[in-house]
Amino acid sequence: MRVEWGSLVWLLVGLLMAPGAPAAAGSQTLTLTMRLAEGEWRVIRQEVLPPFEQACGCRVRAIDVPPEALAQRLKAMRAAGRAEVDLFAQDNMRLQELVEAGLVQPLDEVEVRMDPAVLPTLAAAGVMGGRRYFLPFRPNVQIVYYNAKKFDAHGLAPPRTWEELLRVAKVFKDTEGVGRVLFQAVGGAPTTTQLYEWIVSAGGDPFDFAHPGTVATFRFLQKLAPYLSPDSRRAKWDTTNDALAQESAYLAQNWPFGIPLLIRDYGKREIRTYSGWAGPVREAHVIGGDVLGIPVGAPHRDLALLLTRHLQSRGVQEILASRLGWPTIRADATAAVEPWLRPHVAAVQEAMRHGVFRANVPYWAEYERIASEAVERILWRNEAADAVLPPLAERLAALRRDRR
Amino acid sequence: MRAPTSSMLALLAFWAVGPLYLMLKVSVSPPGEVMTARPTLLPHGLTLEHWRRLLEAGQVLPPLGKSLLTAGLVAAAALLLAAPAAYNLARLPSRWRYGILLGLFLVRMLPEVSIALPVAVVFLRWGLMDSVTGLVLAHLTLVLPVVAWVLTTTFLAIPREVEEAAALDGCSAWQTLWRVTLRLAVPGLAVAGLLAWLFSWEEFLLATYLTLGAKTMPLQVYYYLYQGNWFLTAAAATLMTAPVLLLTGLLQRHLRATSLAGAVR
Amino acid sequence: MRPRELVGLLPLALYLAGFTVVPVASTLALSVSAPGGGITLDHFRRIAGHYQFGEAVVNTVAVAGIGLALELLLGLAAALALIGRPAGRKIFQVLLLVPLGVPTIVAAAVMRTVFGTVGYLNEILLRLGAIRTPVDWVGTRGLALFTVAVADAWKVTPLVMLILLAGLQAIPGELYEAARTDGASRWQQFAAITLPLLKPALTMALIVRGVDAFRIFALPLALTGRGLPVLSTYAYVEYLEYGNPHTSAASSAILLIMILLAVGTYLKLAGPEEVLR
Numbered sequence: 001m002r003v004e005w006g007s008l009v010w011l012l013v014g015l016l017m018a019p020g021a022p023a024a025a026g027s028q029t030l031t032l033t034m035r036l037a038e039g040e041w042r043v044i045r046q047e048v049l050p051p052f053e054q055a056c057g058c059r060v061r062a063i064d065v066p067p068e069a070l071a072q073r074l075k076a077m078r079a080a081g082r083a084e085v086d087l088f089a090q091d092n093m094r095l096q097e098l099v100e101a102g103l104v105q106p107l108d109e110v111e112v113r114m115d116p117a118v119l120p121t122l123a124a125a126g127v128m129g130g131r132r133y134f135l136p137f138r139p140n141v142q143i144v145y146y147n148a149k150k151f152d153a154h155g156l157a158p159p160r161t162w163e164e165l166l167r168v169a170k171v172f173k174d175t176e177g178v179g180r181v182l183f184q185a186v187g188g189a190p191t192t193t194q195l196y197e198w199i200v201s202a203g204g205d206p207f208d209f210a211h212p213g214t215v216a217t218f219r220f221l222q223k224l225a226p227y228l229s230p231d232s233r234r235a236k237w238d239t240t241n242d243a244l245a246q247e248s249a250y251l252a253q254n255w256p257f258g259i260p261l262l263i264r265d266y267g268k269r270e271i272r273t274y275s276g277w278a279g280p281v282r283e284a285h286v287i288g289g290d291v292l293g294i295p296v297g298a299p300h301r302d303l304a305l306l307l308t309r310h311l312q313s314r315g316v317q318e319i320l321a322s323r324l325g326w327p328t329i330r331a332d333a334t335a336a337v338e339p340w341l342r343p344h345v346a347a348v349q350e351a352m353r354h355g356v357f358r359a360n361v362p363y364w365a366e367y368e369r370i371a372s373e374a375v376e377r378i379l380w381r382n383e384a385a386d387a388v389l390p391p392l393a394e395r396l397a398a399l400r401r402d403r404r
Numbered sequence: 405m406r407a408p409t410s411s412m413l414a415l416l417a418f419w420a421v422g423p424l425y426l427m428l429k430v431s432v433s434p435p436g437e438v439m440t441a442r443p444t445l446l447p448h449g450l451t452l453e454h455w456r457r458l459l460e461a462g463q464v465l466p467p468l469g470k471s472l473l474t475a476g477l478v479a480a481a482a483l484l485l486a487a488p489a490a491y492n493l494a495r496l497p498s499r500w501r502y503g504i505l506l507g508l509f510l511v512r513m514l515p516e517v518s519i520a521l522p523v524a525v526v527f528l529r530w531g532l533m534d535s536v537t538g539l540v541l542a543h544l545t546l547v548l549p550v551v552a553w554v555l556t557t558t559f560l561a562i563p564r565e566v567e568e569a570a571a572l573d574g575c576s577a578w579q580t581l582w583r584v585t586l587r588l589a590v591p592g593l594a595v596a597g598l599l600a601w602l603f604s605w606e607e608f609l610l611a612t613y614l615t616l617g618a619k620t621m622p623l624q625v626y627y628y629l630y631q632g633n634w635f636l637t638a639a640a641a642t643l644m645t646a647p648v649l650l651l652t653g654l655l656q657r658h659l660r661a662t663s664l665a666g667a668v669r
Numbered sequence: 670m671r672p673r674e675l676v677g678l679l680p681l682a683l684y685l686a687g688f689t690v691v692p693v694a695s696t697l698a699l700s701v702s703a704p705g706g707g708i709t710l711d712h713f714r715r716i717a718g719h720y721q722f723g724e725a726v727v728n729t730v731a732v733a734g735i736g737l738a739l740e741l742l743l744g745l746a747a748a749l750a751l752i753g754r755p756a757g758r759k760i761f762q763v764l765l766l767v768p769l770g771v772p773t774i775v776a777a778a779v780m781r782t783v784f785g786t787v788g789y790l791n792e793i794l795l796r797l798g799a800i801r802t803p804v805d806w807v808g809t810r811g812l813a814l815f816t817v818a819v820a821d822a823w824k825v826t827p828l829v830m831l832i833l834l835a836g837l838q839a840i841p842g843e844l845y846e847a848a849r850t851d852g853a854s855r856w857q858q859f860a861a862i863t864l865p866l867l868k869p870a871l872t873m874a875l876i877v878r879g880v881d882a883f884r885i886f887a888l889p890l891a892l893t894g895r896g897l898p899v900l901s902t903y904a905y906v907e908y909l910e911y912g913n914p915h916t917s918a919a920s921s922a923i924l925l926i927m928i929l930l931a932v933g934t935y936l937k938l939a940g941p942e943e944v945l946r
Contacts, residue, residue: 031616037631038461063617066630068909076521076613080528084616097912177802178786186894188910230805231786234894238632245634246787247441248803261633266435365911372895373720380896409750410757416747417764423779423823424767426789430782441787442795485681492677504678509880510929511689521914522692545688552681598770606772608887622774629778641775648770656763 028058030303033065034089034290037257043323052310058303067091074103074295083297087304089137089290092125093189096364099128104293106131111305115312117332121357126291128360133293135308136329138320140255140289141351142193143344144277145262147250149270150180158251159277162220169227172250179229182243182252183221185379187372190236193358194253195371197286200356201279207361207400209374209393216280218378218385225379233380244271255288256325259344273343275350287355289327321345327352363399370395424645431455431638438634454635464624464640471605471621472647474536478543478604479597482551485544487593490555491585494562505556508549516546516609524613534618542614543604550603551596558592559585598655605648697925700918712919716907722920725898728814729927732889732899733882735818736825740878741871743822744829749863751830752837769827777891780820784892807893817889817897821882829874836870837863872939876932883928900924 036044041064049060065073070090077083090098098104109132114123118136126134146158154175159165165181172180184190198221199206204213229249231239241258243249245266253276262268276285292308294301310316314333320326322335325345337345361367370392377383430438434449458464493501523542532538562585570580586593611620619627621644628637703709716722747765751758768776783790784806791803807813840862848858886901895906900920908917 033616038463038636042461061617064619064627065616066627069612071912072521072613072909073616076524076528077533079521079525082528082531082533084533101912188895188906229786230808233896234807234892236894238630239894241632242634242785245439246443246785248786258632261631265633265635266439268439365913369911376895377720409753409755412746413750413755413757413761413765416743417761419823420765420768420827423783424771426782427775427779443787443789443792445789445792445796485684488677489681508685509932511685511693519689519692519696522695523688526688541688544684548681548685549689602770605770606774608774622772625772625774625778629774634782637778641778645771645775648772649767652766652770653763656766 028056028300028303029061030058030086030300030307031061031063031084032087032089032307033063033070033085035064035066035091037260039260040324043319047319047323048311048316051315052307055310056303056306058300060307067094070094071097071101071103074098075101078103078297083295083299085295086298086300087292087294087307089292090134092134092288092291093193093358095128095134095291095293096360096362098293099133100362103295104133105296105298105301106133107135107294108132113309115309115330117314117330118312119329119331121355122287122329125287125357134291135293135312137292137308137311138290139287139327139329139352139355141285141287141327141348141355142197142253142255143273143275143347143351144251144253145244145258145271145273146252147244147247147268147270148272150247150250158272158274161277162279165277166220166224166227168251169224173227178248179227179232180248180250181224181227182229182235182240182249183224183232183379184235184237184240184253185228185232185375186234186236186239187376188236188368191375192368192371193286193288195375196358197284197356198279200284200286201282203279203281206371207359207367207396209370209389209396213281215385215389218374218389221375222378222382222385225382228379244268256344256348259325259341263340263344273347275347275354283354284356285351285354287352287357361400363402366399367396427638427645428642430634431642433635435635454639458636458639458643464643467619467621467624468643470536470618474539474543474620475601475604477536477540478547479601481540481544482547482600483555483593483597486548486552486555486596487589490552491559491581493552493556494559501556505553508552511549520609520613524610527614533614534616538614539611539620540604542610543607546607546610547600547603551600554596554599555589555592558589558596561592562588594655598651601651602648696918697922699914700922702915704915712915713923716903716916716919716923721898722903725900725903725920726923726927728810728889728897729883729885729899729901729924731814732818732821732885732897733879735814736821736882736885737875737878739818739822740826740829741874743826744833744874747826747830748833748837751834765830766827768824769831771824773824773887776820776824777887780823780888781891784816784820807896810897813893813897817885817892820888820892821885825878825881829878832874832877833867833870836867836873839870840866868939872935875935879931879935880928883924883931900927 122136159168169181184194196206199214199217202213202217205211231243240252240254262271294304317328317330317333318335321328325341377388434451437444527538570584608622625640628640701708786803794800806816844862889897904917904920907913
């Protein structure tokens with residue numbers, strides 16, 4: 001047995017010496033995490049970060065971390081006593097968990113020195129429970145994609161109201177035998193995001209399932225459900241693009257990141273965009289996107305604050321707007337957008353004009369669960385809204401009471 | 405009997421290989437052939453554009469290298485750690501062995517979702533974020549029970565008499581082990597090593613916890629999948645499957661059932 | 670136990686104790702610990718009251734059952750065909766083994782292109798004229814269970830086939846010769862020799878696959894979104910989506926108990942001696 005033991009020891013020694021420990025080279029290395037598409041990373045790495053690195057004499061390690069993994073990784077790092085992230089950009093739909101778990105630092109307004117050119121509504125959105133935790137970076141809003149060729153073939157115009165939407169959905173289902181209008185009904189964040197703006201546009205209160213506007217929204221969705229594309233049940237951000245590209249759906253709401261993919265990469269020039277439809281009361285679109293935050297225990301806090309100012313600067317925001325078509329956080333960032341992007345940027349800007357911020361409630365995770373259950377049962381199991389909603393409304397009311 | 409057997413085998417083979425053909429096909433198809441309501445089954449146009457984009461972006465080769473290194477080390481370490489244990493396990497009274505094997509089996513049953521965090525925290529504390537070492541250690545926790553089990557049945561299948569005969573022929577204990585027992589165990593070792601390699605190669609959950617910047621191959625494929633780009637996903641998935649096919653092909657000789665016979669009888 | 674054997678076992682045992690048994694135990698503890706300290710069954714009560722949990726339990730059992738039946742059936746058919754030394758046996762064996770090592774994430778991506786509404790299976794059926802409008806393969810619960818089981822069987826049937834092939838090869842040929850001279854039909858040979866002697870191999874295949882079949886995770890998520898909850902995805906969504914480690918641990922514990930029950934029952938029926946001699 002001696003040989004095995006010898007090699008075993010050597011193996012273990014070798015393993016512990018193996019390369020791969022995080023590079024500690026250079027005087028100061030700042031770690032920044034975001035979730036971006038490949039083309040977006042190219043712009044960030046080549047045009048946005050180098051000027052900052054030169055100015056501060058430091059290095060920025062920019063890393064792709066998906067929004068759903070950020071909290072667990074920060075938690076694991078905290079539990080291990082090894083904070084490595086200095087600054088993150090995170091989906092503004094997933095901020096509550098960071099604050100609740102105490103993973104993000106509160107920031108001092110004086111220290112932050114918010115530029116007056118940053119739109120005040122966006123600047124205000126980083127405050128939770130009276131304290132500032134987050135800084136605006138990239139606002140975002142869902143737009144409607146539609147397949148112009150199919151609409152023309154059926155003599156249809158893109159719907160501007162709920163009634164028109166229902167009619168369009170019926171026409172497609174009746175003539176083709178399959179529903180072609182997509183609702184992101186997979187559950188969780190995608191579903192809650194869309195549901196939220198539908199409820200607001202019906203004049204309802206998204207957190208009150210007994211509110212007449214909220215009940216009306218669910219009634220309408222139930223009426224629409226039989227004419228929806230079957231892909232709706234597993235539709236979220238990414239699968240919505242598939243459905244549009246493969247023409248299993250002709251009309252769908254989604255974030256603008258599908259534009260370069262569908263139109264430039266896949267060459268689907270028949271896909272057009274516009275801001276969307278109004279509900280019975282108004283047109284409303286949830287403002288999403290990414291905000292910046294500094295984790296508790298960040299090793300280079302001051303540099304991270306400097307980098308937030310750089311990312312919010314007019315120069316950087318103009319690069320992002322002109323190269324990627326991102327909406328900007330600044331009133332003064334006006335840049336020439338590449339020609340093919342222009343109609344889509346116009347759609348995004350129009351949708352932003354009807355933007356609403358999601359209220360930050362401490363029971364958001366539970367809210368998502370309740371909203372998903374309502375959608376699943378009312379749309380797909382065709383249970384009566386009157387039977388499903390009251391007990392859920394009661395649960396939501398209890399959550400509101402508990403947390404107060 | 406002949407004709408139905410052959411046609412059934414042909415159908416099964418078609419089902420086994422067809423989906424992978426589709427993956428390869430998508431990775432070299434012009435978008436128009438795939439992104440339509442009526443996708444083509446046979447390749448009409450051929451383009452290397454997706455592959456060029458995948459490789460030129462330079463984001464896929466480092467994960468490929470990291471995963472290859474990790475899986476290789478996991479396989480080697482698993483064999484070195486588990487073989488001595490399995491050898492001794494095979495020589496234990498069956499009651500003991502049965503209990504220990506069942507115990508090994510039990511620790512493999514809980515979903516990784518719930519054991520990933522405590523495991524990851526320990527390795528993070530040791531400063532193993534993003535390192536190959538950390539991943540290897542983490543993967544070993546999940547691989548060892550399976551490898552130990554396969555190797556125990558392998559050693560069990562080697563009759564004691566063979567070793568006793570070797571000892572009678574004047575071999576020392578060490579020589580017996582090296583020249584007789586291990587030789588006979590080679591097919592089982594190959595199968596166990598392959599299982600360990602495959603497990604590490606595709607492991608996803610622990611890798612997400614232990615990775616910040618240096619992604620592994622499954623994480624990179626997931627990235628493309630999540631972005632919703634079919635062509636980059638197909639190309640990256642093909643790239644990830646190629647080493648697997650190569651390795652199973654190379655070990656085909658040992659996989660040829662007889663080697664598992666010992667484990668099964 | 671002699672000291673030498675103990676020494677050989679020690680490193681493995683220590684490693685596993687430290688990095689698997691302890692986390693598993695802490696997870697189990699998490700499932701019964703109250704946030705303020707103390708022991709509680711609240712987390713179990715909470716998930717039991719959730720409308721999808723009961724479904725997740727049933728789906729887990731159903732997918733595992735359908736999947737195992739399919740895999741054993743196909744694996745046995747393939748193994749029996751291959752052992753009969755048909756023409757092109759080598760090529761068939763190589764081809765049939767191909768999916769064995771395909772990474773799960775790749776399998777999930779590939780199966781999405783096969784079973785999508787605009788998927789290749791629908792395209793083939795449309796061309797054959799078998800259907801007129803595309804089938805939604807996960808549209809109803811029954812169909813979804815079957816689709817997920819079939820997709821899972823694609824990746825794992827080769828392993829079952831390999832195990833059964835090994836079992837078949839271990840059956841001495843003389844037995845069949847003796848049976849033939851006694852005038853036994855093919856079917857009689859199969860029932861009297863093959864099946865009983867194959868039982869250990871079948872048991873091994875069932876257990877190796879059964880444990881994984883209960884933990885099926887990526888495929889239901891990729892093919893159905895959350896339309897077909899199983900216990901693993903339930904635990905995953907509880908933990909990562911809703912940030913509740915307690916209920917996640919509770920559903921993991923239920924899964925563990927189910928696996929233990931299934932394996933235990935089977936071992937009781939089949940007799941443990943045959944499995945791990």
